[in-house]
Amino acid sequence: MRQELVALIPRLRRFARVLTGNLADADDVVQASLEKAMVNLDQWQSGTRLDSWLFTIARNTWIDDRRRASNRMVHDDVAELADLAGEDGVMLAEQQATVREVRAAVDQLGPEQREIVALVMLEEYSYREAAQALNLPIGTVMSRLSRAKAALGRIMVHQGESE
């Protein structure tokens, strides 16, 4: 059980990174989420998915955080950019630029679009699973992701023009 939780941390970080827009805030969300998970382990129902349970906790944590502090819009933090620059030569500079552009584009989406992107695109939830997780009608989930994709396309085109 604990090993499963530890194994989920990288995915939880990625999920939180998309929600929050930067790694430092993501790790704060991850930390608070793991602490809540440990305290409430007895509330996880055996037979249900541990990862979904953890993502729900993380999402609630993030929502609470945003309620407290008005949402700051932060872009890739310095550490992350430095990371990227330090990546070995396998990745072409061109691809790096794309990766960075995509990340920056996702970060510019609204919070509701970011969470649907995190669930469906990254975690590969089906629309039905995402609808359940977010407590939304399935058509609304589809529509929200549709608009997120449209927005990503617009932002990417705009980035391309401004370079």
Place this chain on the structure above:
Amino acid sequence: MSAAFTDAQLIAFLEGKVDEKLGEAIEAAINLDPALAQRVETLADEADDAAAQMVRAAFDRVLTDPVPDHLAAIITAQSKAEVIDFAVERSQRMAPPPASGAGSSERKVSWHWPQLTAMAASLAIGVLIGGFVVYGAPRGDIGANGVADGALVLASAQGPATPTAIAAMLDTAPSGTQVNLGTLGSGEVVLTFRNYEGQLCRQFSLEGAGGTSDALACAGDEDGAWQLEALGRRVPQAGEMQLAGGNAAVSVIAAVDAMIDSDPLVGAGEAAALKHE
């Protein structure tokens, strides 16, 4: 109603390539019509989602980043106070044993008490069972009353004492059997296994007037005495939901997770292993 939209329109909707007005119309129709929802889901399953691949590629880096220690530690070192206590205990175990030989028994005794006091303090959160605190005596230590090396010890108002009832339970009781521990209440061995060093280890619970506690003890190499490895007080369960791994104290579950290196020993296998210890 479902037929009002073409597949091409629905695929464009999924890809974010419809205008706002058509998008809203499709969203509303899907929310009203489960058959249409199903149709769109099928289309989505069949589609090759290039946008999702692009986004995954952009964030996959986070998956391979090393996890910061402080995050992993939340899971592996829950009940921080207890973990610290056992770290202290371990460092004490590592301490060189006092010189043996003639005339050393007094030294052993005098060496014992300050440590015992320190441990009693560090285990202030220790497990209270009917007014007793159970803890492991440091390895290399000979107790004032002749308690064996590394044995379980009970601290009580009357001074340290060997919980012979617990030791006896660990020596012989099969897993899953309630054992009467006299003034301590009752106990039960939950799990028997071997750790990475091949030592026999047993997770057990103790139920007394002070509540239920969980502990893990492993048999020492030389003398077979039980060495306490982890200890935790069980948190009362809210509601009726049960964890797959039982409701044992998290610090004990963590210690088992970290040490277990065999399938659980049960039945004849367990009995044979106990006989050898």
